[in-house]
Amino acid sequence: MSELRPQWLDVGQGTARRRIACLRQKPQRRDGPGVLWLNGFNSVMTGTKASALVEWAEREGHGCLRFDYSGHGRSEGRLVDGSIGRWLEEARGVFCRLSRGPQVLVGSSMGGYIALLLLRELIGKAPQQARRIAGVVLIAPAWNMSELLWNGLSSSARRQIEQEGVYLRPSRYGDGPYPITRALIEEGRRHRIGTEPFDPGRPVHVLHGRKDEDVPHQHTLDLLRHLPAHVRLTTVADGDHRLSRPQDLALLLSIVGGLIDAAGRCSPANTA
Numbered sequence: 001m002s003e004l005r006p007q008w009l010d011v012g013q014g015t016a017r018r019r020i021a022c023l024r025q026k027p028q029r030r031d032g033p034g035v036l037w038l039n040g041f042n043s044v045m046t047g048t049k050a051s052a053l054v055e056w057a058e059r060e061g062h063g064c065l066r067f068d069y070s071g072h073g074r075s076e077g078r079l080v081d082g083s084i085g086r087w088l089e090e091a092r093g094v095f096c097r098l099s100r101g102p103q104v105l106v107g108s109s110m111g112g113y114i115a116l117l118l119l120r121e122l123i124g125k126a127p128q129q130a131r132r133i134a135g136v137v138l139i140a141p142a143w144n145m146s147e148l149l150w151n152g153l154s155s156s157a158r159r160q161i162e163q164e165g166v167y168l169r170p171s172r173y174g175d176g177p178y179p180i181t182r183a184l185i186e187e188g189r190r191h192r193i194g195t196e197p198f199d200p201g202r203p204v205h206v207l208h209g210r211k212d213e214d215v216p217h218q219h220t221l222d223l224l225r226h227l228p229a230h231v232r233l234t235t236v237a238d239g240d241h242r243l244s245r246p247q248d249l250a251l252l253l254s255i256v257g258g259l260i261d262a263a264g265r266c267s268p269a270n271t272a
Contacts, residue, residue, distance in 0.1 A: 006074060009067070011093040012086075020067055020090050021045075021074035024098055025054060027063035031101035033134065033263035034063030035256060038091060038111030038118075041145070042171075042178050044073035048244040049108055049139070049252065056253045062260055063101075067094045080166060080179045083187040084117070084145065091118050096126070102134040102263040106256055109215060109241065112141025112206075117191055120198055134263035135203040137256055140215045140241050143223050146188025148215065149180055161185065172213070173242075194226040203262070204231045205255050209239025209248075 006021040023045060027034050035057055037050050044050075045066040057064035069087040070077030091114050095103070107115035115136050122130035142148055150158065153167070160167045161182050168177035204227060208220045217235065224231055234255065239248060 007098075009093055009097060011070075011090050016086075018070045018076040018090075020070065020076070020094065022065065022067040022094055022098060023054075025057060025064045027101075028061035032062065033102045033104065033260050034065060034099060035104050035106055035260070036095055036099055037064065037066040038105065038107035038114050039066075039069065039072065040109030040111050041142070042072065042079065042175065043108070043111075044068055046073070048242075049249065052249045052253065053106065053256065056256075060257070060260075063099075065094065065099050065103075067091075080181055081183075083184055084113070084191045085187055088114055088117050088121065088191065091115075092121065095122075096129050099132070102132055104135045104137065104256060104259045104263060105133060106137040106139070106252075107141065108139040109142045110145055112138035113143045113145050113193075116141070116143060116193060116198075116200075119200055120193075123201065133202060135205070135259035136200065137252070137259065138204065138206045138220075139243055139252065140208050140212050141206065141220065141223060142215045143193050143219070144188075146185045147192075148219065150185055153180070193223070197228070198226065199228050200230055202230060203259060205259065206231065206233045207236070207243065207252060207255060208233070209236045209241065209243055211238060212241040214241040 004023045004025060006023055009020045009022055010017060011020050012018055035053060037053055039045055045068050050066055054064050068075040069090055071079035071082045105115040119133055119136060157167045166179050166181045169180050170177055206220055208217055210217050
């Protein structure tokens with residue numbers, strides 16, 4: 001895989017302005033279909049699934065765009081200052097300003113949630129940009145993440161968030177505790193899915209492990225009730241939350257490849 005140097009994208013205004021680190025691999029064919037990768041919470045754009053996706057895209061000649069949210073990886077900011085709305089703004093900036101032609105959004109955990117929010121926002125506010133989203137792949141999507149986190153906390157952890165503003169949630173992956181802040185919970189509640197009808201209007205493929213201990217499989221089944229059409233679910237019986245084993249990655253790439261192939265058959269008139 002060829003080495004890519006990060007490019008920087010400024011997002012936000014005034015004191016909220018931050019530099020976002022992005023890695024952009026261009027397609028072999030100008031404006032050919034590409035992939036936008038969206039990380040999970042406290043994850044980075046060079047993780048196992050993202051790297052596998054990039055290697056596959058390079059072999060197949062597709063573009064692949066990824067970035068670190070503020071407070072993550074190489075981007076500016078602190079994780080404790082992050083929020084769903086802040087990271088959604090960054091995802092929109094990256095998609096609209098750095099991608100070209102039809103794109104497939106691929107989001108893992110929180111990234112799946114951000115992908116759905118990005119699609120919903122663009123459909124409502126920037127329909128020309130939304131038309132470039134040819135499909136969406138969601139890996140164990142942590143939709144309505146604030147409620148998912150809050151409901152999973154003990155009463156003592158909730159009390160700590162309310163009184164001190166942050167709780168350091170232990171991680172089972174050895175990557176340190178995750179800061180769950182009051183701002184993350186409260187601001188995130190402004191970005192709920194399911195409070196009003198939302199039809200994605202293009203193929204959505206969900207991949208979820210039945211042994212996921214972070215985002216229960218039932219959480220995805222609940223999501224499907226809010227997405228009226230175009231949705232397909234693939235369940236990995238022995239899969240965990242990360243779905244990073246070789247067989248999981250092969251399945252993911254097969255799903256992404258199918259949506260990319262479909263996007264390549266679309267008429268140029270359907271892209272912006």
